Amino acid sequence: MIPSLQRLSKPTDTAASSSSGTPRRPPPSTPRPTSSTHAQRRAAALERQPPITFAPRRSGASGEGASNTSFSAEPTKGGTKKTLWQSWLSLTPRTRMTMGIAVALFSVTGMMVYKQVEYLVPVPKAQKEASSPDEPHKPRLFAITAVDRKPKAPAQEDVKTASTASTALLACLMLPMAASRLRMGTFSKAGSSSQTQGRAWNAMLARRSGMVEKSRTFSSGRPLAQRRKGSSVATVYLSRSFSPVPAKASASPLLPSDADSSPGSADESLSMLLRGGYIRQSSSGIFTFLPPGLNLLKKIETIIAEEMEAIDASRIDMPTLLSNKLWKKSGRDEAMGSELYRLKDRKGGEFVLGPTYEEEVTKLVGGEVHSYKQLPVKVYQMTRKHRDEPRPRLGLLRTREFVMKDMYTFDASIDEAKKSYQEVQGAYERIMDRLFSSDVEVDVKQQNWRIAQADSGAMGGILSHEYHVEDPAGEDDLLVCSSCSYTANSELAASRPAGDTMPLVSADVVVRLYSLSNDPVNAGSLLALVSARNSSINEVKVAGVLRTVSAGSKAAVQQLYPTKQGEIHWDWKDRPEGPVVRFSQIKILADHSCSSLSPDDITEAVEEAVLSYSDPSGDAPSSSDSPRLLDFFPSSPSQEDFLSYHDVRLAESGSSCVSCSSGTLTQSKAIEVGHTFILGTRYSQSLGYQFAARPEVDTETGKQKAQERRYFQMGCYGIGVTRLMGVLAMKARRSFLALQQTQDSAGVASKGDASGESKPGFLWPKHLAPYSHVILLPPSAASHPQKEVETLLTRFQREQEAAPGDEGEHTISVLVDDRPNLSMGAKLTEADLSGAGEVWVVGKEGSRRVR
Known part of the structure; x- marks a missing residue:
């Protein structure tokens, strides 16, 4: 050999060596020498x-x-x-x-x-x-x-x-x-x-x-590959690159006529993005990103991608044009309704422009993963999505085409899915901290981001959270506790009922009757919802409770009593027995505030509602010999089984916190920028994708059971990238206005518009600014001091290398405005719109920093 x-x-062992016929060399009596060859x-x-x-x-x-x-x-x-x-x-x-x-x-x-x-x-x-x-x-x-x-x-x-x-x-x-x-x-x-x-x-x-390779950590504690510290300068000369004509100070003709032009609003920030050359509007709700806006968008995407890769998520890119077959199979083709962009090819095949990718990613991963040994799986993408918004508004906050980050997780069990959910939540918290941490030293109230409990809605699932940024321009209402960290969307928020609102007798409650079927002969179960009379119900909570009770039923839930028209639609002439006889049993769903009543009082209130619904006049008979509830539904279970308590009451500002009991809920407007879901088997089961589960051992016999095939436990996590850009633009605009106000109060000259309007401009955080430095050259093309520009670039690079912080390669983005057709005043205005932290002016006597 x-x-x-x-x-x-x-x-091999000694026995194997002896059997081969070759005696094994005995070990040396002297110890092994300390020096040996590399081999x-x-x-x-x-x-x-x-x-x-x-x-x-x-x-x-x-x-x-x-x-x-x-x-x-x-x-x-x-x-x-x-x-x-x-x-x-x-x-x-x-x-x-x-x-x-x-x-x-x-x-x-x-x-x-x-x-x-x-x-x-x-x-x-x-x-x-x-x-x-x-x-x-x-x-x-x-x-x-x-x-x-x-x-x-x-x-x-x-x-x-x-x-x-x-x-x-x-x-x-x-x-x-x-x-x-x-x-x-x-x-x-x-x-x-x-x-x-x-x-x-x-x-x-x-x-x-x-x-x-050794590893290093960012401020958030994520391990990344160690790189040699250094910096490079990326210089953009406006005379050599595509530079759009500066938009006029007036509002864009494509903006709605009722746009909010107050300083720092969403529409006013959109006007500044148009004026600063960040974006151009193609049509209502559809935008083109120009170089400054694209730089800002890429920096947001880089932060998101770093945090996704830190939790071992793999980046993919799925198509925008999707087949409608999977959407029909999952049932979301009808659930999405008119929000879907639908189109057909020349052969009549039906397609949609992807607003979300649950069906497509389930098909992708389900076709590749066949065993529990290949789980968990985390994949994400950042792509353009399309949604037929009926009325695009609020700048980049609600558009028809938008960039969004989607992430999907696949796990073998619900416990592992919750573990992945918590891991992604940690990554989302770091993303929000990095995006909304500001190094701008101005006296302005910074926007706070919050995690709120939310309803899953049409996405389905068992757990959901929203990521909001508090802002008056928001469309969502948050209820925040003054003492603890409890935060929830008003659609799902819970509160402790006040003592004076809790019912004491059966007359203090309202009963609503619902049906799960339209069958006129055998309608199944009748649902009775009981709530306090002096409190409002949350329709979103009611829909969620009814979905839970009617699990397995595909029929739409409809309210039977009391009706909005005030009349009960029933053919009393041909069917005088009334509409109640078609139900075989009843289920009573009472709000938690009704726990002050005894079960007999709740049953009495439901009996009155059922009798009124079964009477042509709509009034309950007052005779003592009127039928009881079990006379209508003899097959119903005992009272303990058909009576259950749920949270359906609408939480309002000023209510007591359900989490700590000592705090008070306050309501505030917020903008949703992210949403996370635990979908469970909602899509893997509807599309029929399974995997070979881990074999289990029989506790009695100790033998291994036959291997089962189970459906994937999925999670879905989204972040609106263009919506984040719109929110950050509002924040940068308000920071600039606060800086302008501070300079005015300090006696620093600040040139505003003649009409008294606020001075245009942004003030981006340093790590998000499209350009870190701006150099303005005089308009005369023959007097461009190139040596002075090179000196400034060298200075910027040395300052970056000497700055304390994480070691690594840094790229300094420098914008040099050397256009000969613009005056210095126009260049200074555009420099303010660039939002750079430092603006330098180069003249005959050298260079000086003006901001």
Whole structure:
């Protein structure tokens, strides 16, 4: 066996060595020397380490473990050594051919070198004289005589000899590579390529020799690859790049006529984005991003991508044009209604422009993942979405086309799905902290972001949270506790009922009757919702409770009593028995505030409502011999089973907090910028995608049960990127106005508009600004001081390298306004709209910073 193979093979036991007929060398009596070669140290390290496995994914595999194709560093035959012939056969044909050519080339060149060696070795004088006179002696290479000390020109045969020697040297260099190929034969497996084995071998040596990159952390504590500290300058000259014509100060004609033009509002910020050349409006709710706006958008996306990759999420890119088949199969084709953009191809195939991607990603992952061993899976994308918004408004906050980050998780159980949910929530908190942390030193109330409990809505699922930014322009209402961290959307917020609002008798409650079926003969269960008379009900909560009770029913829930029209629609002439007889049982759903009543009082109130619903006049009979509730529904269970309590009351500002009991809820407007859901099996079950679950062990017999196939537990997590840009623009606009007000109060000259309007401009945080520095050159094209610009660029780079903070490569974005057709006043106005932290003006006497 080759020595290199002996080093890499695992030694067998004594019995195996004895049976092979070869006595094993006894261990040396002297201790092992401290000094050893690198090859010996590496061989000893390989013997001490556990086997290395590599598991690439193979396309087209199915079933449990199909994707885990692995090979190990252990010997292939149960710990026995491989022979040289076995190692040779385990190599690929290409490797064997390469090694054969190398060995043949080495043999031929070795023979040629041996033939030519006599030219280089001195011939004794006696041997010269003994040689035949007819055979002249061949001169040595570069022979030197005693008469002429200058070297002679080499003959043609000498040149051929030199080329032969260089070929031999090349062959010698190829032998180590061939030997390494042979060593890798001990790690091979049928069906695996030598290229893959080489990568695994190099990776194994890199890990075991300590060649692993060190890590560093950002302020949020995320490990990222360490990079050498340095900075580069990205300079943009406006005279050489696309620079749109500055928009007029008046509002854009595409903005709505009732736009809010108050300073810092969404519409006013949109006007400033248009004026500053960040965006251009293509049509209502559809925008084009220009270079400054695209730079800002990319910085937001970079922060999001870093946090997604920090939790091991893989980025993908799904198509915008989606087939409508999956939407029909999941039932969301009807649920989305008119918000979907629908279109047909020339063959009549139905497609939609993707507003969301739950169906598409379920198909993607469900077709690739077949075993619990491949879970969990986290994938995300940042792409453009489309939604047929009936009335686009509020600038970038509500548009028809928008950029959004989608993330989807797939887990084997609901507990693992909740664990992934908490992990993504931590990443979302870091994203919000990084986006809304400001280094702008102005006296302005910064916007606070909050996590609020929310309703899942049409998305479905069992758990949902929204990420909001408090702002008067928001369309959502949040209820925030003054004492604890409880925050919830008003659609789902809960509160403790006040003592004076709790019912005391049956007359203090209101009963509403609902039906789960439109069948006039057998309508199933009748639902009775009981709430306090002096409190309002939350329609969103009521719909959620009814969905929970009617699980499995596809019929729409409709309210029967009391009706909005005040009349009960029933054909009393043809069916005088009334509408109640078509129901087989009743379920009573009472609000928590009704817990002050006894179950008999609640039943009495429901009886009155049922009798009124079953009477043509709509009034309950007052006679004592009127039918009881169980007379209508004899198959109903006992009172303890058909009566349940739920939260359906509308929480209002000023109510007591349900979490801490001591705080008071206050209402505020907010803008939703993110939403997270635990979807459960909502989409995997409707689309029919399963995986082979982990085998369970029978506790009684101790044997392993048959492996089951289960549906994926999914999670969905979204962030509106363009909506974040709109919110950050409002914040930057207010910071600029606060800075302007501070300068005015300090006596600093601030040029405003003649009409008394606020000065246009933004003040972005340093880590989000499209440009970190702006250099303004004089309008005269002949007097551009290029040396002064280069001096400033060098200064910016040195300041960035000397700044304290995380080490790493930083790119400084510098905007140089060298356009000759604009005055210095117009350039200063556009510099304010750029939102850069530093603005420099270059003149004849040098440069100075104006902000």
